[in-house]
Amino acid sequence: MRTAGVYPNHFTFSAVLPACASTSILVHGQQMHCLISKHGYEGYVFVGSALVDMYAKCHDMGLAEKVFVALPERNIVSWNSMIVGCLLNSFHVKALFLFREVLREDLFSPNQVSFSTVLSAAANIGALEFGKQVHGVVVKQGLLTLSYVKNSLMDMYFKCGLFDEGALLFNSLGIENRDVIAWNVMSMGCVYNENFEEACNYLWVMKRAGISPDEASYSTALHASAHLAALDQGTLIHNQTIKSGFSTNTCITSSLITMYAKCGSLDDACRVFEEIDNPNVVCWTALIAACQQHGNGNHVIKLFEKMLADGLKPHYITFVCVISACSHTGRVEEGHAYFNSMEKVHGIIPGYEHYACMVDLLGRSGQLDKARKFIAQMPIKPNASVWGALLGACAKYGNLEMGSEVAGRLFELEPDNPGNYILLANMYAHKGKLREADHVRRLMERMKFMMLKKVKELVTNKGYVPQTQFAVNSAEELKEESLWYHSEKIALAFGLLALPAGAPIRIKKNLRTCGDCHTVMKFASEIWTREIIVRDVNRFHHFRNGLCSCRDYW
Structure with missing residues (x-):
């Protein structure tokens, strides 16, 4: 178009920017931004909104906010672009703040996109009270009948642990108004609240109601079957995915691998993987996790190396499985190498799970001092999982001095966890220090009665x-x-x-x-x-x- 001598206008840029957002290639979007500035369209509200959306979907919220703040005029689309961008990039608190700012604006009101997005953000951080307030605003503005908003409300209540409130909204829809998304949200709500049998049943109820399940429906049902270790149920769902034409869907195949592995059938999990034409990193990670759960640590390493050789980039969970496999097979040097490659080679910042696996790796091999030094050098403050890995190693090798110190830290971090008290008490008993062991057990009993006292205090405040x-x-x-x-x-x-x-x-x-x-x-x-x-x-x-x-x- 430009080569032909036709100059783009604001409509052109509003159409091209979403294409840049879809590719998530930041440099293309930046080049387009330069061209927009050159032609003087940066101040147009629809172009500016599309720029905010593009930067957000390219995962650069700093540039997105810079464009947003510079906009001479904003409409609800501009605000929504920022709120949706915060949700996509896990800036959930920021999304809640921006929504409050929208409510303060006198020129326009939030729409169903605003409400649905902010409810998802509230759900992801468990902001129940905020979610309830948004529910009130939804009712006041008469938007509760919109399925898009109602589904998000259901999801928020389910994720915040209020299953009955979410189920009440679902039941209020009526059978004729329940689309596949509403059924999926209800099924996933059952999973969130550990009602796994109900989650499986909803798949069949949905089908009887004349709704065709989609990939999310089957994936959720398989997830529930995995938690129940219900192989027969999982196999029935597998049959349905084949009949419905979803057998090659990577989201479903990864769920199938996990389901078969958790139901104790590693051979079937491997068979599902082998039938995938071009497995993505999610499918590879599902199989790696399956082998790790079944104690095939050596096979985990082989699969991981083959995945790398195929040109796939591992993600966060992949490394948790691989380092854990190294820990259980005594591969200390390899575990270190994989851990060090996370940030240097793959650009993945290690999290608590990786640090806990590394402490477990060193602890299992008897290198307790190195494990203690490793914790001291962590760039993030160690949490209970990290200290718990070291306490387990101290118990295994009978290091009472270090174990009592580590247990003390755990008593501060999670005073309600009886497992830590039992481990320390057993260590004392094994060393013949029965008085100290009895003291720890009494401490645990005291914690139990402190909880009883807390229950009494709280229910009394409620009117008991x-x-x-x-x-x-x-x-x-x-x-x-x-x-x-x-x-x-x-x-x-x-x-x-x-x-x-x-x-x-x-x-x-x-x-x-x-x-x-x-x-x-x-x-x-x-x-x-x-x-x-x-x-x-x-x-x-x-x-x-x-x-x-x-x-x-x-």
Whole structure:
């Protein structure tokens, strides 16, 4: 066009810039930016918005913001380009800040793109209160009927652990208004909240409702099957992907590899990989992770080297698997070489998982002093996973002096993790220091009762009133205190200490649960935003968000 002597205008640049964004080749976009400046179109709002979008999609938010700030005029498209760019580049807090600025603007209101994007950003950082406020604005502006916005709201609630709120939005859609994206969000919400059986079931319910599953639908169902280690279920889904023409989709094939590996069938995982014509790095990493999980460390190294020879660039997770494989096969020098190549050769900055693997690598080989020195030289502050790897090595080699020091650090970082106390207590016992071992065990018990005290304090602040009529075997002045030694409450405190954040707490007892414990469980489920399942002699009680499935009648 330019060779023919026809000069581009602002419409031309608005069309060409998205092409530059799609390629993610920054230098092409910069060349176009220079040409835009030369022709004097930099101040046009649509050209400026397209420039912001291009720089964001080329992963240079510094240049994107520079263009945005210099715009003489901004519209909702300009603001959305910045908000979407922040989401794409994981600047989630910045996205929330920009959305607030949009609300302060008097000239225009946020649209469905603004709401959907900021809800995704809130979901990714667990900003539940902010998400609830955005929900309120959505209702005020009458945008709740838009499926794009409603799906993002569902996703936000699911990722923030409020499964019932997300499911309520899904059910309010009605069968005729549920598109494949809504079904996928609901299925993934089940996965986020560890309702894996429900996630699998939604695939079949979706099909019965006349909705054709897409790659995300099958990938989510396979992910759920992997968590359940349900090989029969996974095989059925595999059959459906073949019938639906998705058998060559790399997103699904990588999920199939992971599913078969986690269901214990490494041969099937390898067979799926071998049938892929041009496996990408995700498929390679899935197979490498599968071999590492099954203890085939030597094969992991061979696969990694073959992947490099094929010209593929490894990513973050690939190196976690490879260094871990080196650790479990005693390849100390190779592990060091791979770790050093991450930033120097592949431009990947090591994270906590890589540092923990390196400490484990040195610790397993008995080089405890080198592992301790390695931690001291880390450019980032070591977290619990790094210190935990060293504590495990100290326990293996009986280094009590270093182990007690490392355990002390872990007690500060994660005082609620009973595993650290048990490891140290066992080290003392192995060395014949039974008094010290008993002291650590008592410390762990004290932590448990501190949690019980915390539960009591928090539920009381929520409005809990002791129901002393259920303390039938206690003197009048001790009735209230004795209620807190009921087995369900002690089990609850232990579950809050021992289980990962957000994981359901399952409690079993062979007597009927009392009214006071029932009340405490309801408060606790709301305070800690997690499901508590109590199985008493009569029935299961599912406590969620301050309510029980029995509706207080049992």
